[in-house]
Structures are given as C-alpha cells and as structure tokens.
Amino acid sequence: MELEQRVRGLFQDSIKTKTEAAAVLAPAIAQAAEILVESLLSDGKILACGNGGSAADAQHFSSELLNRFERERPGLPAIALTTDSSTLTSIGNDYRFDDVFAKQIRALGHPPDVLLAISTSGNSSNIVEAVNAAHDRNMRVVAMTGRAGGTLAGLLGQADVEIRVPATSTARIQEVHLLAIHCLCDLIDHRLFGQEVQTP
Numbered sequence: 001m002e003l004e005q006r007v008r009g010l011f012q013d014s015i016k017t018k019t020e021a022a023a024v025l026a027p028a029i030a031q032a033a034e035i036l037v038e039s040l041l042s043d044g045k046i047l048a049c050g051n052g053g054s055a056a057d058a059q060h061f062s063s064e065l066l067n068r069f070e071r072e073r074p075g076l077p078a079i080a081l082t083t084d085s086s087t088l089t090s091i092g093n094d095y096r097f098d099d100v101f102a103k104q105i106r107a108l109g110h111p112p113d114v115l116l117a118i119s120t121s122g123n124s125s126n127i128v129e130a131v132n133a134a135h136d137r138n139m140r141v142v143a144m145t146g147r148a149g150g151t152l153a154g155l156l157g158q159a160d161v162e163i164r165v166p167a168t169s170t171a172r173i174q175e176v177h178l179l180a181i182h183c184l185c186d187l188i189d190h191r192l193f194g195q196e197v198q199t200p
C-alpha cells in the first residue's frame with residue numbers, strides 16, 4: 001500500500017509538472033518546430049545529443065524522424081550523436097569526454113542543419129561544447145533544458161530557441177522533454193504533410 005501510494009504521488013507530480021509546463025511552453029515548442037521545419041525544407045538535417053536519459057531522448061527523436069511517427073510518410077533526416085560507441089570512446093579517450101558531441105558536430109554539421117541539445121540541468125559540459133560547436137558551424141540550436149537553464153541558456157542567441165521545463169527534478173523534467181519531443185514530431189508532420197487522412 002505504501003508503495004502504491006508512492007506511485008500515485010509520482011503520477012501526481014508528473015501531471016502537475018506537465019500542467020505547469022503546458023501553460024508556458026507552447027510558444028517555445030511551436031517556434032522550435034518552425035526552426036526544424038525550415039531546416040528540413042531547405043535540405044538540412046537535425047543532429048541530436050544528450051546524456052543518460054537525455055541520450056535516450058535524442059535517439060527517440062531521431063528514430064521518429066528517420067522512420068516514422070504516427071503516420072505513413074517518407075523518412076526525415078536526423079542523426080543521434082549518442083549511438084556510435086567507436087566514435088564516442090575514441091573521442092573520449094584521445095581528447096576529452098566534453099568533446100564527444102562537439103567533434104561530431106564539427107565534422108557533420110553545417111547550415112541549415114539544427115542541433116537539438118537536451119540537458120535537464122543545462123550544465124553538462126559536453127552539451128555546452130556541442131552548442132559552441134554548432135554556433136561555430138553557423139547552425140541554429142533548439143535547447144531542451146530545465147531548472148534555471150544553466151550555462152546552456154546563456155549561450156543561446158536570437159536564432160535559437162530554449163524549451164525550459166519549469167521544474168527542478170531531473171526525472172520530471174525528462175518526462176516533459178519526451179512530451180515536447182512528441183509535440184515536435186506532430187508539428188513537423190503537420191507542417192510538412194498536412195492533415196492526416198482519416199480512413200473510414
């Protein structure tokens with residue numbers, strides 16, 4: 001019973017965080033979707049990165065673009081920078097773990113590509129370096145953060161957008177990041193492919 005009570009409490013916390021986020025994040029998510037659509041329509045691609053649960057989010061997003069989201073449509077170009085263990089270990093081993101995403105961005109990224117940078121604290125050094133690399137390559141950045149936005153928030157320019165979840169728990173922030181990723185997928189499909197045809 002005590003455990004069940006705890007589960008109900010966690011669900012309530014998640015619902016509360018999502019309700020609070022819905023009230024403030026719609027403009028930033030819509031703006032982020034426009035940036036991503038603009039890139040895709042100009043033959044750009046989306047590079048995504050994050051650590052831990054946010055690495056999983058980066059992969060979740062890229063798979064929904066490359067394969068499909070909720071409807072049949074052609075694959076869209078996205079790369080999760082978190083998946084190639086040979087590249088990640090060699091950069092971490094030969095240089096610094098802080099460079100694992102930045103070095104890939106300097107090799108693969110160019111305008112009009114966009115970086116999707118995911119960090120609940122906004123302070124992970126390899127994500128900070130990824131944003132610096134994207135800016136050096138004249139790429140726009142969509143940053144998903146939480147708490148006070150961290151170092152990441154201070155790096156963003158006018159062309160970038162921050163989706164900052166108004167919460168302090170890493171887990172709750174991640175839960176909203178995943179919802180925001182699904183919003184982005186929905187908005188991208190809506191913009192690029194229009195209304196979904198309903199089958200009778």
Ligand SMILES: O=C(CO)[C@@H](O)[C@H](O)[C@H](O)[C@H](O)COP(=O)(O)O
Nearest residue numbers: 051052053054119120121124170171
């Ligand atoms: O999923 C979780 C916690 O829910 C962890 O794996 C978490 O993602 C890791 O501790 C990350 O290293 C945190 O990095 P960040 O979100 O502060 O950038």
Ligand SMILES: [Zn+2]
Nearest residue numbers: 053170171174
């Ligand atoms: Zn987690």
